[in-house]
Amino acid sequence: MSFEHLKGKPPYPFHTICMAVAFSPRWESLLSESAFLSRLSGAKLVLIHVGEKTTTKEQKILKALEARQYDISKAQIIWKKGNTVKGILEACKENAADLLVLGALRRENLLNFYLGSVARTICRRAKCSILLLENPRHTPAPFKKVFVHVSDNPKTPHTLQTAEYLAGLYGFNAITAVREIDFSGVAMATADSVTAGDTTRTKREISQTEEDSLHHALKVFKDTGLEIKEKTIKGKPGFALSNYTREKKADLLIINSPDQKLGFLDRVFTHDLEFILEDLPSNVLIVHSRINANTSHE
Template identity: 40%
Template sequence: MYKKVALAIAFSPTIEALISETKRLVELFGSELILIHIGKKTDELETQLEEIIIKTGLDILNTKLIWKEGKPVHMILEACAEEKADLLIIGALKREGILTYYLGSVGRKLIRKSKCSILTLIDPRVEAERFSKVVVNGTQMEITPKVISKALKFCQIENVSQVHILNEIKLYAFRMATASKGSEDEVSNTRRKLIQDEIVYVQDILKDLDKTGLKINIKITAGKWAVELVRYCEAFKADLLILGDERGYTFIDRLFPHDLEDVLSELPCNLLIIK
């Protein structure tokens, strides 16, 4: 699925866990691995990194190490472009004293500017485990069919036990449809039809895709899609949220950064953004 995976690393307490998590995925997808560090290369840091690589069981001869100096975002993206990486993995930061996660400015900029898909890990572990509960954004956008297709392939390779595709009733459509003074039954019927339309939208995408071995549930909500995704992931106790970057598709991408901010400000789980 991914031919080249890049991992942006810093010499922080999570470096071993991030490398362990990435090693698991690289072996799962049969990918090449590129480790990227932005900072001055020293003998001490090089030795430290080699020790971590050996400790985590990575094949050091088949792992490419890239050291660059300069602005982190620019240099990381430059390295990904030069190496033709199709997935970039980064870690998120935990806000001190509060049980929520957030991305620093570097992480946010990488997510917005990266031309390849990007996976953000909020709680990497040395004893890496597979993702088991995955939520996919099924909101009607031009990129959604691609997101669902890629998500299902990812989940099949990962042997995910539960996949939930979350779509939404457009509130403006519901308000317009029920603006006239109709009976409660008429309003209820209108709501049911709108829900059914959103279910059919997802079903039409799924009908031509390979769903072998997957248990897929289509869930319809009402409200701002990004907020609802966060709420649903928390309630479902998801360990991975998959959504797409609308940039370059339609005018709706102008709204996307604001919606994305709702997700990034309080990450409910690990996040995979399909580019």
């Protein structure tokens, strides 16, 4: 099967929404959330189960869909065998998923985090957007307080546009665009022979550049009815964003997908997305833009 047609395709609108069914205690709440989003977007719902196909399991899924008054003809159940992560990723690829909905614990124990749980491993490898729900609700409600991370990455415009698309679906009318200011290296570069004024000026210049970049990035929104709040925060990328989102009790944090597959070393020497996965600050939408960030820097 060729997937060439997917290259460069924007991450929105959602035509196909996948959901991994593990029959965990929260799976029905997750199904409620996925069905809710599928209805809002008009997307097809694909339910993926990695494991033996049995009539009992199938009936359980169909019954759950019926209970949510979901039109079964718009849903599809995919059965996969073998490795869970591989099976889910394969099914997403085969169905050209625009979004995969996953449930995840807010925080995992250290061993699980290093070894990599199913949900987090998928986040590190997936080639489609992922909605990671920390606390799926049986009766879903739209997200209200939404934060979007803005960085220099060429994927950011797509991420911002996806936020705008979601605003249309869920009906929220404000988003907070957050950009981090990282002062690492400044202490080292200014420790020897600069005056106190020089250090302050250097920091002010860095802050100003970041604020300008944030402002510039938001020009992607044209004639939108959305109220955009701009916010710069100081600290290590990923960690500062995670803390700020938690502190402000946001419902949803929207971020770019990683530029490359994240591995074990990225967990040991935690950075960016890994800080967020380490301790989920809220529900997280990882937007997978199908442009190649590594070749688009120039």
